[in-house]
Amino acid sequence: MVDWQLWCTANHYRVRPGAQLGQLATAFHYRRSQVVAPQKTGKGPWAAAGIAFEAVGPAVFVGWARGGEVYDCRDYGCGCGFQFVYEPGDPMGRPWPTPLIQLTATAEDQTDNVYRPLVAMIKGGALADLIPKTGEEFIRLPNDGRIDVVTSSARSRLGQPVTYVLQDETGIWTKASGMPKVADTQRRGLAGMGGRSTETTNCWDPSEESTAQLTAEATVQDIFRFHRVPPAHLSYRNKVERRQIHRFVYAGSWWVDLDAIEAEAAELLERDPAQAERFFGNRIVHGAGSWLREGLWESRKVAA
Ligand SMILES: [Zn+2]
Structure with missing residues (x-):
């Protein structure tokens, strides 16, 4: 892992x-x-x-x-040969x-x-x-x-x-x-x-x-x-900062080609920027089909 x-x-x-x-x-x-x-x-x-x-x-x-007990796969019908000797307190x-x-x-x-x-x-x-x-x-x-x-x-x-x-x-x-x-x-x-x-x-x-x-x-x-949330000051719409976001959220997954991620993200960004940011940027953002833009409803509230 x-x-x-x-x-x-x-x-x-x-x-x-x-x-x-x-x-x-x-x-x-x-x-x-x-x-x-x-x-x-x-x-x-x-x-x-x-x-x-x-x-x-x-x-x-x-x-x-207590120490010295053994987990042996054979006890459970497995022939892989795995054995593990427990230390005290395990x-x-x-x-x-x-x-x-x-x-x-x-x-x-x-x-x-x-x-x-x-x-x-x-x-x-x-x-x-x-x-x-x-x-x-x-x-x-x-x-x-x-x-x-x-x-x-x-x-x-x-x-x-x-x-x-x-x-x-x-x-x-x-x-x-x-x-x-x-x-x-x-x-x-x-x-x-x-x-x-x-x-x-x-x-x-x-x-x-x-x-x-x-x-x-x-x-x-x-x-x-x-949930690794990328630093808030980085914008997903900016190519250089997007790269930094990808590096942050894909850290450790060495098999991921960040150029390929960028290519897919860039294409999706044209069509559905919120989805691109969710899928590849690991951020929780509203979809393009939202009824109102974020904060608009709240800003019209009248205190009773
Ligand atoms: Zn086994």
Whole structure:
């Protein structure tokens, strides 16, 4: 993982010092996470790795080590040869007995961003042993677990006792899409199982009240939120400053070609500047179709 990915992973799995054996979601510092990052930073593969971990990795807290205890993949039917000897005070883990995971997006092609790298990771590595078959819409896991793809048109699996949920591109989970209800239902299912969830998204249009926006604006403290907002003095309309913004928001994602990002951003800027700034500049800005320009309504208010 590159720096920002590791930072998000470490925070999502940060264990509370007072965590006790038997606690599930409550063993962790955060109940859920939200990662806001621009187009092509590597959110999809990162989210796929998270799903793979929740599927067969030691995602459940099982107490603190005295030292010398061993995590051995073979105990869970995996032949990859991974072993880990715990130091005194390490949090120990084991896989979920029957993981039930949902990969959620508004539409089928949206789920590809995560599902494709997930299938590639499974087929191309040690997980092929544990997970011999990957289907189009679901992946069967050992111990009767599954990973299901859930979209707005295929909601039959909602309300299930899920152990982990990825909610992808929640910036377009608007009321009209019906997705905020899906998000609520999934969170209720997670609460019943002691499971947790992660949101990944581009920046949203603040006039749309998307799920991403509600999460970002929530006052609760038990959500880990990652959003690298570029310095306010830099203008996205200025080419030199835009370059600085890209350098800031894509830091660490070494596979990203900033010239290619600039080319795509420049083209989109001509047509839909707000979208370009959201997608590539990682800033929350109103869409071009806003009813009123920002601040106009407020400026006409008469004090009663
Ligand atoms: Zn293994």
